[in-house]
Amino acid sequence: MSRSAAILLAAGSGRRMRGSVSDKVLAPLAQRPVFTYSAAAFAASGVADYYAVVYRDRQQLTALAAHAPTPSVLVKGGRTRQDSVMNALAALPSDIEFVFIHDCARPLIQPDQLRALHKIVRRESAVILAHRVADTVKERRDGDRFRTLKRDALWAAETPQVFSRELIVRAYQRVADRELLVTDDAAAVELLKHPIAILENTQPAPKLTTPADLAWLEYLLTRSPIA
Numbered sequence: 703m704s705r706s707a708a709i710l711l712a713a714g715s716g717r718r719m720r721g722s723v724s725d726k727v728l729a730p731l732a733q734r735p736v737f738t739y740s741a742a743a744f745a746a747s748g749v750a751d752y753y754a755v756v757y758r759d760r761q762q763l764t765a766l767a768a769h770a771p772t773p774s775v776l777v778k779g780g781r782t783r784q785d786s787v788m789n790a791l792a793a794l795p796s797d798i799e800f801v802f803i804h805d806c807a808r809p810l811i812q813p814d815q816l817r818a819l820h821k822i823v824r825r826e827s828a829v830i831l832a833h834r835v836a837d838t839v840k841e842r843r844d845g846d847r848f849r850t851l852k853r854d855a856l857w858a859a860e861t862p863q864v865f866s867r868e869l870i871v872r873a874y875q876r877v878a879d880r881e882l883l884v885t886d887d888a889a890a891v892e893l894l895k896h897p898i899a900i901l902e903n904t905q906p907a908p909k910l911t912t913p914a915d916l917a918w919l920e921y922l923l924t925r926s927p928i929a
């Protein structure tokens with residue numbers, strides 16, 4: 703039976719929270735630290751046999767260790783998100799075949815979505831959770847010249863992003879060799895021209911990025927389900 707791991711990223715700088723909380727993944731959300739929602743969803747789903755929790759500093763390490771699912775290793779984050787992911791990939795046991803990579807600033811992830819992603823990655827080797835873009839998106843070309851992107855083809859990437867271990871390690875090796883900066887893991891896999899499956903998320907699932915997101919997330923977590 704193949705074994706899977708989850709990399710739980712908690713080392714982000716939280717710069718865009720503009721000092722409103724000392725640590726966004728440990729900030730209280732409906733009375734629990736933000737991090738615990740992702741940890742609980744993964745534990746309930748049963749998709750991961752092993753966890754790598756990526757922390758930023760010693761203070762955070764102690765708090766995260768208390769909430770980390772088991773068995774887990776705590777891994778020091780790097781300067782950028784991709785450095786953190788690479789550190790965590792290097793810390794996984796050798797028998798892990800599939801890897802979930804999840805931003806813990808996305809606390810609305812659900813166990814049934816994790817199970818669905820797990821099923822798809824076994825077939826496709828690369829799958830991400832994403833939602834359709836509702837706005838019309840403009841790309842600034844130069845100065846005040848814009849190009850309007852074809853909305854039907856646009857998806858907003860979320861996490862988890864799930865890959866065969868061999869594929870994601872090779873993809874990040876390519877990123878390192880070319881000294882590129884990527885903002886998600888799928889972008890690394892795209893460099894290898896490997897197809898990426900999408901599991902559409904039809905529910906709003908914002909990433910905690912700015913102070914206003916906390917209230918929005920709290921509302922989404924505590925509201926009664928809509929049909």
Ligand SMILES: C[C@](O)(CO)[C@H](O)COP(=O)(O)O
Pocket residue numbers: 714783805858859860861885886887909
């Ligand atoms: C990976 C990601 O969540 C996909 O939307 C996003 O790119 C992470 O961005 P961040 O700036 O590292 O929070």
